[in-house]
Amino acid sequence: MISWRALSGHLVALGVASAVALIVWTRKDPEATTQKGNVEVWGGSADAVEKIVFEAENRSVRLERRKDSHGLWYVGNVDKTIEVKPPSPHGDAGAGDAADPSAGDAGPPAEKKRETTTFVSVEQGKKLAESLAPLLAVRRLGKLDDARAAEFGFDKPEGTLKVTVSGRERTLTFGGATPGGGDRYVKVDGGEMFAIGGSVAQSVLFAESRLVERNLHGYEADELKSAKIERGTLSREVVRVEDKKDGWADAATPMSLDETAGNWMSKLDRLRIVTFVESPSGLGPDSSIVKVELFGKGGRKLGFLELYKVPGEGGKPKFLVKTEHTRWHAEVIASVAEQVEQDLGSVVKAN
Structure with a gap:
């Protein structure tokens, strides 16, 4: 025999289920013919x-x-x-007073x-x-x-x-x-x-x-096989050493690993875009640091990279890069660009 307590429990569960079903049934999409998928x-x-x-x-x-x-x-x-928010007219004292409700004016809006x-x-x-x-x-x-x-x-x-x-x-x-x-x-x-x-x-x-572009190039890293580095009137060609990660060598001795060149190419790859500059000011003939032409398999031209140094705010220099992928000049992180500039002399040397 079913007890009244058990029966009442079943009735409550049935009521809850019916209420949920009613809500789902009555809450329709704007039209009954809702279509799903692509x-x-x-x-x-x-x-x-x-x-x-x-x-x-x-x-x-x-x-x-x-x-x-x-x-x-x-x-x-x-x-x-x-x-x-404008600076408080009270300076640091105003900032401290702002935490005190009795201080009154919390500063300009x-x-x-x-x-x-x-x-x-x-x-x-x-x-x-x-x-x-x-x-x-x-x-x-x-x-x-x-x-x-x-x-x-x-x-x-x-x-x-x-x-x-x-x-x-x-x-x-x-x-x-x-x-x-x-x-x-x-x-x-x-x-x-x-x-x-x-x-x-x-x-x-x-x-x-x-949406801002962050990559300097559109090709994959392993597509790059050789590069021509130009520093003013001086230049040097380097080639990738295939069986060495990040390994580079002089084009005249392709099997002889050049760690200095390899380290410099790795630093070049670490340049990162901060912001784009459509029409940079202060860019002149003496602004150029280096130009690098980049080639793939069979000498196919992949692109280029140009690095410049121009005056920045507070007397500090600002570094700009331009590549086939960026189209415009773009400011890059200064600390990495400075390393590229400092080490360039040991990669492309005067005879």
Whole structure:
């Protein structure tokens, strides 16, 4: 015989299950015909993406396509508003008083300042273009009822993305993140809503860090087989020693390992981009430190690297690099560039 206590437990469990089922049943997507999988929002190809523009309340991002003998690359621009807190008129004492509620005035309010960053994007720009043409969604959700705009983040849209593909402009409005935060709700002209991967939104929301090119070259490290190093009127050719990691030798004695040349080439490879400089000031005939021509198998030209030193702020020098991949001059980390400059004399010597 079933006790009343056991029966009541079953009834409670049944009630909870029914309530959950009712919630799931009644919470529908905007249309009953939700489509899942790789759903095409619009077509096109990455090569046909001419321009990408993102507009939000405190930032605008612009990426424009360029093409040269080395392939596609992009000029990026980020214009954003940041808050800058002015220094306290009380100096350090003011900072201490700010922690004391009885001190009164905590200092002037933060000021809004417009900040612009211009840069070159190659690999990350290509990836963004590939994700936008064709644009594939993980779900097609149909047209959104205005009464449900807040539910999907469209009461306060995060921004608008405009993509020009083969001369035709396409528009996406960014809503909120999907449950779990991995994907993003977007809406196209006409009101149809989709869920797309979150990488597109992340790329434009953080363009100044995600889209900026960081690599000096577009080829793989093991493709480089030889180099011609030019220091003023002096030059030297070196070749890679294949069975030695980071091993280099003089071209005249290719089997004789030259550790000095190898160490210098490794330091050259450690140069890292800080920021791009479209039109550098102070660049003159005496600014050049070294020029390196880079070759692959069979003497095929892979690219080049030019290193310069120009006056910087506070009397400190600033180092600029330009390669076939960067297209523009770019400032590099000074400490590594200084090592390249200091050791150059022991690699390319005067006769």
